[in-house]
Structures are given as C-alpha cells and as structure tokens.
Amino acid sequence: MGIVPSLVDRLSPAPRVCLFLAFFTFVLCTAGAASAVDPASQERVWITVGADAFEMLQHADEIQLDAQPLRAYQEQDEVVITQVSALDLQSISGLIHKYFERCSGFMVHPDLDHAVETLNRQHAQRGATIEYLLDQQTAMAALQPRLQAENIRETIERLSTDFNNRYYGHPSGQAAAEWIRDLWQGYAAGREHATVELVQHAWTQPSVILTIEGSHYPNEFVVLGGHLDSISSGSGNPDFLAPGADDNASGIATLSEVARVMLTQNFRPKRTVQFMGYAAEEVGLLGSRDIAAEYEAAGTEVVAVLQLDMTAFNGSAEDIALLSDFTNSTLTSFVGQLVDTYQPELMRTSTACGYGCSDHASWHREGYPAAMAFEARFGQHNSSIHSTGDTLATLGNSGDHALKFARLGLAFAVEISTDELGEVFFNGFESGDLTAWSVVEP
Ligand SMILES: [Zn+2]
Structure with missing residues (x-):
C-alpha cells in the first residue's frame, strides 16, 4: 500500500541483506528480557535492520504513525540502526516479510549501546568448542x-x-x-x-x-x-x-x-x-x-x-x-x-x-x-x-x-x-x- 512501486520491483529476493537482518533480529529478541516491548506503548525503540529493508521502510506509510520519517543513526556493512515507535513493530515485521520473505528481519534493542554493540559483533564467529566426531x-x-x-x-x-x-x-x-x-x-x-x-x-x-x-x-x-x-x-x-x-x-x-x-x-x-x-x-x-x-x-x-x-x-x-x-x-x-x-x-x-x-x-x-x-x-x-x-x-x-x-x-x-x-x-x-x-x- 504505502510502498513505492519501483522500489517493490527491486525488493524481491536479497539473500545477502537477509543475512545481516537475521543477526539484528536476534539482538531485538535479546533486548526484550530486560525491557519487554509493550506493543501498546507509545515509546520509541532502537532497532537494527538491513539497509535494503530500511530503505523500504522509509517509504512505507504504514510505519509513520507519528509522522516522523525514519532516520539512520548509524550504518555498517549494510545494517542500519534506527529508532521507531513500538506501535509500528508489528507493521515492520509484516512489511519485511512481504518484501524480503524474512521471518523477522530486525532486532529490537534495550538501548543505543546494545544496538551499536550488535553492529560491531555481526560478523563474529566463535570457534567450535569440541571436536565433532562421526562414530555412532x-x-x-x-x-x-x-x-x-x-x-x-x-x-x-x-x-x-x-x-x-x-x-x-x-x-x-x-x-x-x-x-x-x-x-x-x-x-x-x-x-x-x-x-x-x-x-x-x-x-x-x-x-x-x-x-x-x-x-x-x-x-x-x-x-x-x-x-x-x-x-x-x-x-x-x-x-x-x-x-x-x-x-x-x-x-x-x-x-x-x-x-x-x-x-x-x-x-x-x-x-x-x-x-x-x-x-x-x-x-x-x-x-x-x-x-x-x-x-x-x-x-x-x-x-x-x-x-x-x-x-x-x-x-x-x-x-x-x-x-x-x-x-x-x-x-x-x-x-x-x-x-x-x-x-x-x-x-x-x-x-x-x-x-x-x-x-x-x-x-x-x-x-x-x-x-x-x-x-x-x-x-x-x-x-x-x-x-x-x-x-x-x-x-x-x-x-x-x-x-x-x-x-x-x-x-x-x-x-x-x-x-x-x-x-x-x-x-x-x-x-x-x-x-x-x-x-x-x-
Ligand atoms: Zn519460521
């Protein structure tokens, strides 16, 4: 509805971006334990989202309930930190699924520091802790x-x-x-x-x-x-x-x-x-x-x-x-x-x-x-x-x-x-x- 048609055409499968998105979605979840996001609240929350999805969301009427355009606070390796209304989280989930087929595609953070830390950790991979053996x-x-x-x-x-x-x-x-x-x-x-x-x-x-x-x-x-x-x-x-x-x-x-x-x-x-x-x-x-x-x-x-x-x-x-x-x-x-x-x-x-x-x-x-x-x-x-x-x-x-x-x-x-x-x-x-x-x- 609120999506610019030409943008939609460009938004079909984008697996590389989805990768980054998955990581941030995780962060969103982690943040919830300490400060659960109340879907009915008016508060603004920090999220991380893939740069492609961010661009789509900037043009989506559905998520601008408070009439403030989305701004990128920080971007790194095609992942963007931005701030949205908690009221818009369900719409954001629906839009990212619609245009990118991602299950979630973003992460909510308890504060800005947590979001920045997530950006910095997105490529991290710890080694396996044991040797996996085939012997059963x-x-x-x-x-x-x-x-x-x-x-x-x-x-x-x-x-x-x-x-x-x-x-x-x-x-x-x-x-x-x-x-x-x-x-x-x-x-x-x-x-x-x-x-x-x-x-x-x-x-x-x-x-x-x-x-x-x-x-x-x-x-x-x-x-x-x-x-x-x-x-x-x-x-x-x-x-x-x-x-x-x-x-x-x-x-x-x-x-x-x-x-x-x-x-x-x-x-x-x-x-x-x-x-x-x-x-x-x-x-x-x-x-x-x-x-x-x-x-x-x-x-x-x-x-x-x-x-x-x-x-x-x-x-x-x-x-x-x-x-x-x-x-x-x-x-x-x-x-x-x-x-x-x-x-x-x-x-x-x-x-x-x-x-x-x-x-x-x-x-x-x-x-x-x-x-x-x-x-x-x-x-x-x-x-x-x-x-x-x-x-x-x-x-x-x-x-x-x-x-x-x-x-x-x-x-x-x-x-x-x-x-x-x-x-x-x-x-x-x-x-x-x-x-x-x-x-x-x-
Ligand atoms: Zn699933």
Whole structure:
C-alpha cells in the first residue's frame, strides 16, 4: 500500500541483506528480557535492520504513525540502526516479510549501546568448542529406522488445526505451547533423566524445553530447537487464523519425533540434550533471544545448536539446504557429513537466508556454534507461510520430506552428545575476536 512501486520491483529476493537482518533480529529478541516491548506503548525503540529493508521502510506509510520519517543513526556493512515507535513493530515485521520473505528481519534493542554493540559483533564467529566426531553408526542403525513420517504428519495436523493461531500474545498461542509440553511429557513419562518445562517470558506464550540429562557431562549442552509460534501477515484481528503448518509446526513435529525415538528407546546421551520450542520468533526472535542470552550470562557450555524452521515443503531439486549465513561453518560442515553418512541417497546444498531469519541467529549472536537445516534453497521455500494457506494440504498431507530432517536431527543429537574428546572451557568474549573458546586435550 504505502510502498513505492519501483522500489517493490527491486525488493524481491536479497539473500545477502537477509543475512545481516537475521543477526539484528536476534539482538531485538535479546533486548526484550530486560525491557519487554509493550506493543501498546507509545515509546520509541532502537532497532537494527538491513539497509535494503530500511530503505523500504522509509517509504512505507504504514510505519509513520507519528509522522516522523525514519532516520539512520548509524550504518555498517549494510545494517542500519534506527529508532521507531513500538506501535509500528508489528507493521515492520509484516512489511519485511512481504518484501524480503524474512521471518523477522530486525532486532529490537534495550538501548543505543546494545544496538551499536550488535553492529560491531555481526560478523563474529566463535570457534567450535569440541571436536565433532562421526562414530555412532551402531546406535544410529538401531534408532534411525524407528522414526516415522506418519507421526510427524499427525503432529503437524494437530498443531495447525486445533488452534486458531499460535500467536505469541494470544491465549491460543499459550494453549499450543502447553499442548507441546504435554506431548513431550508423554514421551518422557517414566524416564528418570528426562524433564519438560515451560519457560515464561514477558508475554503470554511460554517456550517449552525438554531436557535429557547427560550421563558424563551434564553441564555441556546439545540444543535442537525450532519456534512454536505462528503469525499471519496483515491481520488486525486478534483471533486471526494462522495455521503455520510448515512455519513452523513442521519443525516442532520433526523435533518431537526425534525426542520420541530417543526417549522410547531409552537412549542416554553423555552430554545433556535439550529440545526447545521457542515462543515469539515471528516478532523478532524474542523467545530464543531470552533463552540464549540467559545461557550466555550464566556461562553455560552449549557445544552445538541445530535450528529446524520449515522442514516439510519439498521445493528444490536438493533435499536439504544448510544455511551459510549467521551460522558456525565448522558445525555446518559437520551437519553436511551427517547427511552424507546417514542419508547417502539425499542431495544437499547450501543457501543464505539473511539477517535474523530464524532462532539460530539468537545463539549465534551470543557466540554459540549454531547450524540450520532448511527445507529448500531460500527463495524456493514454501511461499504460503504467514498466511491462512500454510496448511498440511500445501505440504501434500505428508511428513515424508520432514522425515529427512528428523533423521538428521537424530544423528546430530546422538553423535554430538556422545563425543568424548577434550574438556571445554569458556573464557568469555574478546572484543572483536570471538575465538575465545578453547579445547584442552585430555
Ligand atoms: Zn519460521
């Protein structure tokens, strides 16, 4: 509506810019824990956003409620710091999704210093903290055949039809999170080392975490996550329909099937494995930001993070696309080896999705090694997301494509949670040099 037509023509896929955007989105989320953004407040908030999206927003009537044009406070490497009204955050989310297909695409900061720090850290990458080894073929041969596409399909169906939406500020979004908690508690029942909890935030919808405690290194964590919320662009109705079957009931269903097999087969990892359903990803990675920032503040050792956001739409010639931006390159290449080893029949590729495109950016921002496996090349992914058309029917009523990601997730959890090598120390951030993790040989 408020977009200059010629600008719109130039705004189709821009993966490089999206990269930067993803990073900032993460920052937005991190800021929320300390100072939650009240969507109804009149306050102005600092955000970081890709330069391309910033240019689009400058011309968008929708976000100039207070009649002040957007100004760039600082720009670095195609990322801009600007200040907006908190009232405009939902519109900004919708516009960036519309023109750049990014899930969130911006980050809200508690203050200007935090925004500047985020600009300075955007290219940082801390080294992997342990050596990732491929040596669990026996366990995988026993576990992998038990993963069932039908279970994934059924979980997607429940999440996308039993709730109007899974919006972060809506009671329906809270009910969906509690449903996931109950599903995971069912899998964990009778397992002494497994627990399920809700993580409360400054908004209605909680996150959900399933923990399988490690037998040897309980204080080292392997995290597999995906967001549990859904959104539908352009609706002012709080009861709007947002089935979110692919985005991201599919990721939650995929994670659930991995957890089901590990727990029902009583697989005991050496490191602690956590499955996370993040709240409020669609409005700026808020849930994962809170959690990752809390882990970092506590000095928690997270040795690897896998993000699954959209796994069920088979849109490319290749089966699995590994994200190349705002991820850890060592871990990402190991994830590629997991595909080649345990699903040699598959084709994989790499793709970039842009700044702040999903929750892995939250972990990456805190310096933890994170990887993300995606359903297709970016741009060939499901185009029905963030609409009432994101249904199981659009996924061919099938969990077959998602099953490939469940096999990958199982391999990730089993292989990394059992590696013995080294003792991990975290020495904290060095300014401008995030290689502060070190491995000491035993
Ligand atoms: Zn998503």
